Every structure is written in structure tokens, then in C-alpha cells.
Amino acid sequence: MLNKIQSKKEELIKNGKLKSSKPLPKVTVEEEPFSLPKGWIWARFGDATINRDGERIPLSKKEREIKEKIYDYYGASGIIDKVDSFLFETPLLLIGEDGANLISRSTPIAFIATGKYWVNNHAHVVDSYDLTVLKYLSLYINAINLEPYLTGSAQPKLNQAKLNMIVVALPPYSIMKELIDKVDSLNSLCDQWELEVRSQQKHIETLRNKVLNDALQGLLVPQNNEEESANVLLKKIKAKKEQLIKAKVIKKSKSLPPIEENEIPHKLPSGWIWVRIGDIAQINPRNAIDDDLEVGFVPMTLIEDGYSGKHTSETRKWSEIKKGFTHFQENDIAIAKITPCFENKKSAIMKDLANGYGAGTTELHIVRPFHDYVLVDYLMCLFKSNTFIEKGVQTYTGTAGQQRISKDFIENYVIGLPPIEEQHRIVEKVNTVWETINEIENNIVKAK
Structure with a gap:
């Protein structure tokens, strides 16, 4: 697979679509974080990919305001706007280049862009042998700790040189496909689970409000005419x-x-x-x-x-x-x-x-x-x-x-x-019921 990627690079260089670059250093034993199964190899990210950052064009907010909203405009964390033209029309891997998200990971760092789209200079644009490889690399980048490859503290940055140096565990192509299918299946289950959790949380919120409404209408505790x-x-x-x-x-x-x-x-x-x-x-x-x-x-x-x-x-x-x-x-x-x-x-x-x-x-x-x-x-x-x-x-x-x-x-x-005595009874009852509701809520997995 790596040989096929290298052949594709050489063809692009020959046709003037890619600049020639010096070879990346081999992965040393000290850099290997764990042992690999048979058929897998350690490689540099840059050896498994073709960088297309040179084709990016940033557009200011003022420039985008006057454009018709047709095609997705990508930044470091995904789609941030739409514009009237596009730079790419094949699925490619985008990786956030800068921003706090590189550490906080509130949104995915690596993601696949599809359709016709524009990319600014805050996301790396990465190609490879085919979409399967890109999907695998997306999973890999989102799974590992990137901090050793980042520069800057106030504004973290993953520059192209550091990106290319990332150590990647590459499985055989057939295993890649199996891993991607498995992750897709598990993600689907997680989505279903999250929907169920949100439904449970909605029921709990409805129950809480019912308790409060009953309390305010005098339905929660008995009255005493004396x-x-x-x-x-x-x-x-x-x-x-x-x-x-x-x-x-x-x-x-x-x-x-x-x-x-x-x-x-x-x-x-x-x-x-x-x-x-x-x-x-x-x-x-x-x-x-x-x-x-x-x-x-x-x-x-x-x-x-x-x-x-x-x-x-x-x-x-x-x-x-x-x-x-x-x-x-x-x-x-x-x-x-x-x-x-x-x-x-x-x-x-x-x-x-x-x-x-x-x-x-x-x-x-x-x-x-x-x-x-x-x-x-x-x-x-x-x-x-x-x-x-x-x-x-x-x-x-x-x-x-x-x-x-x-x-x-x-x-x-x-x-x-x-009456003041009934207020005391209402508060006591609400506290008791609330404890039970909280216990129920703590027994479900909370969706973020």
C-alpha cells in the first residue's frame, strides 16, 4: 500500500502537481508506542499521504458576505460558511491546523470532506491512495494524543512538518476496511444509545416539572383547614x-x-x-x-x-x-x-x-x-x-x-x-421526591 502511495506521489510530481520533498526519517524503535500485529507496519503520516495544502485559499468574512451560499466553506473544525465556488470535488481528509480544539477536542480534529467544497488555511488538506486509507487515518488522528506534535501554547498549532512526522500504525488494506466497518457499526449503536439517553433525560425533566407544578397547585400534600x-x-x-x-x-x-x-x-x-x-x-x-x-x-x-x-x-x-x-x-x-x-x-x-x-x-x-x-x-x-x-x-x-x-x-x-405550615410540608415533600428523581437520573448514562 505504501508503495502504491509513493507511486501516486511520483506521478503527481512528474506532472507538476506536487512538489518534490526530501524523504522523512524512518520510525525508530524508541518512537513505537506498542508492538504491532503481523502484517502491520509503523510509518510516518507524510509517507502514507499526499499533502494538498498548497491548493487552499482563505477568504475573509467580508469577502464571503457578498458570495452566494452554495458550497461548503471549511475551517479548522468543520463547515463555517458557504461560498459560490469550490476548490475540491473529491473526498479528502481535513485536519485542524490551529486552535484550542487541538487540545480540548470539543469537535473532531480530523474529518472527511465530501461533495464540492472550499477549504481555508486553518485546515490541512490530505489525500492518499483512496478513501478507505483516508477514513482510517481520520480515525487514527482522532484517537491519538497530538500534543507532542503541537507548537505554541496560547494558540496551539499543528504545522505541516509536524503533521508529516506523526507516527502511524498501518494495517493491511483488508484490515483497514474491517476496522472502519466495525467503528461505523459501533458509532451507529452509540447514536442509538444517545437517543435513548436523551429520551430518558426528557422524561426525567418532565417528571421534575410535574412535581413543581403539583407543589404550586396544592396537589402534592394535604391541606389542614385548622x-x-x-x-x-x-x-x-x-x-x-x-x-x-x-x-x-x-x-x-x-x-x-x-x-x-x-x-x-x-x-x-x-x-x-x-x-x-x-x-x-x-x-x-x-x-x-x-x-x-x-x-x-x-x-x-x-x-x-x-x-x-x-x-x-x-x-x-x-x-x-x-x-x-x-x-x-x-x-x-x-x-x-x-x-x-x-x-x-x-x-x-x-x-x-x-x-x-x-x-x-x-x-x-x-x-x-x-x-x-x-x-x-x-x-x-x-x-x-x-x-x-x-x-x-x-x-x-x-x-x-x-x-x-x-x-x-x-x-x-x-x-x-x-399557609406557612403547608409551605413547610410542600418543601419537605419536594426534597424527598427530588432525591428519588436524582437517583433515577444517576442510574442512566448522561449524553453530552
């Missing part, structure tokens, strides 16, 4: 508000509109009452904190864990972060307001903060319920529910790519408020 009704609870919240306003702890806010009949999605159990979130919580409150106090600083990205949420934080002096940041304190709820974080249910209860106070980026809304009467864990049932997320998405404001959930949406959102 408990103090939410109506009395709301009166206590209003009295607490007035007390805090009088003491100048909080500012007086505008009255929220009465709840209209068309805003009520379902019937409430006995003892419950419809309220707006702004009736039972402060939205984006400010804190008065000593400048020298060490407090928690929470980045925008919140780490979810169950419906209650978890977050990561670091410690900074309040004087360093008090201006231009979102303020919060222990047991406040933070909700990401920028898309796509909001759609991914990025919300969490702020816990274990240094000295009980913290700050985060401005892309967070803060909800501070009146804790004696409203449990933060009960409100989290709402903020993690698909119903809340879907309604929020419909209210996005701002330009594309910079859309946000407004404070008004959260403040005016209508929620059923149960």
Missing part, C-alpha cells in the same frame, strides 16, 4: 412592610395592580390566596453595609443542584464591590436575567455568604421574601418551573443577543400562596 390561612399571612406581611418602611429599613414602593381573573391559571385549595411576588418579597433591594466588611462575591454563573440551587462565591471587601453590582444577603434568591441563562433555570438561594452579605454581577435579579411568612424554598419551586421560564421568555426586552427578564415581570408574577 391552619392559619394565607389571607391572614398576607395581612401580616403588609403590617411587616409598613413597620420596615416606618423604620426606614426599606423604601415605600408603588402599589401593585389587583389580580385580574384572566391572570388566574387554576383553582386554589382552601386556605390559599393569589398574590403577586412583589406583595410577598422585595425585588432587587439595596443593603447598607460597612465598607471594611468582608462579604461574598458571586459570579453570574450559578451552579444548580436540585430545585433549591447552589452557587459559588469568593470573598471581597464591600468597598471593592458595592458600586455597580447587585446586592443581596443570606437566603435571598438570585435569578439570572440574561438569555440564555434564564432559560437554563439559573437561579439559586444565596447561602453560606461571608458575614451574611454579598454582591454579584448586574445580570442578576434578587428576590428577598418576608422570611417569617414565605419560604425561599417554596419560591424556588416557582423559579425552577417550566411555566415561570416560558412566561418569562415571552417578556424578553432588549436587542437580540442582549435580551433580559425585567424586574416588572418578576414583581407582577402571580403565584398561589399557601
